[in-house]
Amino acid sequence: MYADVMAEEFPVVRLDSLALQAARLLAENRLPGLVITTADGRPYTVLPASDVVKLLVPSYVQEAPTLAAVLPESMADRAADKLGGKTVRDVLSARPPELAVVDHDDNIVEVAAMMARLRCPLAAVPRDGAMIGVITASRLLELVLAPT
Structure with missing residues (x-):
């Protein structure tokens, strides 16, 4: 099976999209992440949902997780x-994670x-740049675990 057959419609956002809208898209659709594209629609990077969650937690709490127990829950309301x-x-890390980009004719093992x-x-699947x-x-x- 080839990548173009495995690929599904999936929400993507552009670099200049609002971060709050991207976070809502992640939450409402329970997505593991979003493909981020350039203004011309080319795949650029991935924004994992875990990175968005990380933005909501102050760095001092990330470094000392026991502090989370003493912070009021109302803090989450201001997320x-x-x-x-x-x-x-603006919210991407200085070195954003590399997005898996596969050729439309890659097989299932190549994609994996x-x-x-x-x-x-x-994994983003472009063809002719789109x-x-x-x-x-x-x-x-x-697909891999489907009965044969």
């Missing part, structure tokens, strides 16, 4: 404020190898 007015580009090497839950879809790790597992 959206941290993303307000920022673009996806790329995703495993990059430890990326998503995204035709995304393969998620769960979709790949579904």
Whole structure:
């Protein structure tokens, strides 16, 4: 099976999209991450949901997780404020994770190898420079584990 057959429609956002909208898209669709594209629609990077969650927790709590127990839950209510007015580009790390990008005619093993090497839950599938879809790790597992 080839990547263009495995690929599914999947929400993507551009670098200049609002970070809060991207976070809502992740939450509402329970996505493992989002493919981030350039203004011309080319795959650029992945924004894992875990990175967005990390933005909501102050760095001092990340360094000393026991502090989380003493912080009021109302702090979580202000989480959206941290993303307000920022673009996806603003919230990406200085060295964003590499997105698995596979050729439309890569087979299932080639796709799995790329995703495993990059430890990326998503693989973008472009053809002629335009995204035709995304393969998620769960979709790949579904196909691999399907009864024959």
